[in-house]
Amino acid sequence: MSNVKLPVFAGLVGDFGSKNFNWDKIRQVANPEIVVAFTLFAILTFIAVFGQFIQTHDPMQGDLLKRFTPPGSEGYFLGSDHLGRDLWSRMVDGLQWSMACAMTANLLNLFIGSTLGLLAAEKPGMLRIIINQLVYTLQSFPGLVILICVVVVVGQGFTTLVMTLGLLSWVVYMRVVYAEASSLFQREYVQAARLAGVSRWSIMFGHVLPGVRASLFVIFAFHFAGLLIAESALSFLGLGAPLGVPTWGNMLAESRQYMIRAPWMLIVPAGAIVTAVVTMNLVGDGIASLSRKKGRSIDV
Amino acid sequence: MSSASEVNNNKIDKSLNKANLIGPFIPFIQQLTRLLVLLFMVTTLLFFMLRLAGDPALVLAGNDASPEQLAAIRAQYGLDKPLLIQYFNYMLNLLQGDFGRSLASGEPAMGKVLTMLPATLLIAGLAMLISILIAIPLGAWLGFKPERPDRRAVSGIIFVFQGVPGFVTALIFIQVFAVNLRLLPSLGMEWGTIEYINLFSNLSIPIPIPSKTWILPSCSLAWFLMPSLTRVVAANTSEAMREDYIRTARAGGASGKSVLWRHALPNALLGAAALIGTQFAFLMGGAVITETIFAWPGIGWLLIESTQTLDFPVVQALAFCIAILVFIVNAITELSFQFLDPRLRSKGN
DSSP states (O other): TOOOHHHHHHHHHHHHTTTTTTHHHHHOOOOOHHHHHHHHHHHHHHHSHHHHHHHSTTTTTOGGGGGOOTBTTBTTOOOTTTTTTTTHHHHHHHHHHHHHHHHHHHHHHHHHHHHHHHHHHOOOSSHHHHHHHHHHHTSSSSSSHHHHHHHHHHSSHHHHHHHHHHHOOOHHHHHHHHHHHHHHHTSSSHHHHHHTTOHHIIIIIIIHHHHHHHHHHHHHHHHHHHHHHHHHHHHHTTTSOTSSSSOOOHHHHHGGGTTTTOOOOHHHHHHHHHHHHHHHHHHHHHHHHHHOOOGGGGGO | OOOOOHHHHHHHHHHHHSSSGGGHHHHHHHHHHHHHHHHHHHHHHHHHHHHHHHHHHHHHTTTTHHHHHHHHHHHTTTSOOOHOOOOOHHHHHHHTTTBOOOTTTTSSSHHHHHHHHHOOOOOHHHHHHHHHHHHHHHHHHHSSSSSSHHHHHHHHHHHHTTSSSSHHHHHHIIIIIISOOSSSSSSSOOEEEEEOOSSEEEEEEEEOOOOOGHHHHHHHHHHHHHHHHHHHHHHHHHHHHSHHHHHHHHTTTOOOOHHHIIIIHHHHHHHHHHHHHHHHHHHHHHOOHHHHHHHHOSSSHHHHHHHTTTOOOHHHHHHHHHHHHHHHHHHHHHEEEEOOOOHHHHTTT
């Protein structure tokens, strides 16, 4: 990804707010895949933002007389669970929790990862060695193993979960920023800026980071999917969200005892996770194919 | 990238390395140093982190223990000393290969981890094997003519599969094959033993008994690994099919199939080998959730159990073991590239 085709993509994103936003350019690059990706993403975002208005029941309030209602009957359009709570409303709550969690953690990752990547790429020295050793340490364990060890210590809850995910899974950003920025720091325009007396931080964030922007967008989408999975996996193990909070991981964990009686308790949250993850993967693929030549979206 | 002076420098470096006996081992020594620093960092961090998590004496004694009992347990395990002293004691023991004893069962911690290890290796190997057996032919088929509608449909399906997390796959497999169809068992694993008796010793070597319980865990793990591998093989194959040497072979009269199997696929597999290495390294941490769901007695399952009971000697031993395993797998992957990729072989490093 070193020579990412910036113009098309940078034009798209850069002009987004301004008046000369060019719809023709969009029509040229938008293939059906991208349209589907961004439509799905828009729907998910809509549900996440306006969730309270489209819930049909209170997600926490159960009706014990209506336990295990199959989908589509008695007003529960995705069925009800073992306490008679509406699965659709709980799924919407789960979406909000997951999106908020993944988004915040992702932004944290983006910030930490790109800062460390830039610092390590800037010049050889002690800082580079330390940062690389840190990355090496984090990489020597499967992500979930580290997360489990830390979450056990810091406890459950939204803030701790976001902080754990945010502080520990930035390696992917750092590696890409490091790889691409290393060559950018050697370019003439950076040298010129240095000679002109531009400050160190302003070179890093103002001159070098924009050159990595296209890759960062792609990683942001794929990493978002990864964080969604990590979050629901931790909740499923009973380590992430506190018990009782309607998240997809918790809903899956609850469904395990009622597999014979109410398979929809498994299918609803599983479908939600898969939809969200596939959407984010599609978005990542779409951005990647916007930022490079068309028709090569298979190899991300 | 390769200006004249750089080439010269490389030559000088190489001649220096040849003169020096340690030369060829420098990368290896560097790697080993990194591993040692890593192990030190991890044990140190984990030590302080797990002590912050809670009082192990409380876990050992239970919540309704009297203060005297707690004090006795603290004295017995050396938990009454200052934290730094405990840390130094722990590191000293570690240097002698003593990881301490499990707080839950009193067994040696490393021994406990090592007895769990074969199950993890078994499931990882099986899953990897199934995944490779499916992914390579499928990827070659997809990458041969990626623009055909049937291949586009299949790669679309594989794209969706890629978005299914491993634990969701596992749950759905249980739902379908164990609950609905009642075909396969969903839990557990059995060990048998081979008695090895001679004049001097009486060993019983544990071996896994092949059974139906292997099918669901290994298949659901393979299901999770397969899509990304297939996509990589497909992408690399289709890329290789556009290369000049393929056109040459085609022009020379080679049939489409022989071009695929003899020329394009071997190149595609190089890229896949890197991913296989990464995936296997990932599995060394134990497919934590898959093992938990299927009650598979591997190190992933042990990790969950020991973290939840704050059994920190076991967690420490686990982290140590996983780090070394990941290191070994990565080293093997890198070495195997030397054999697989002729370009690296001819460089002679």
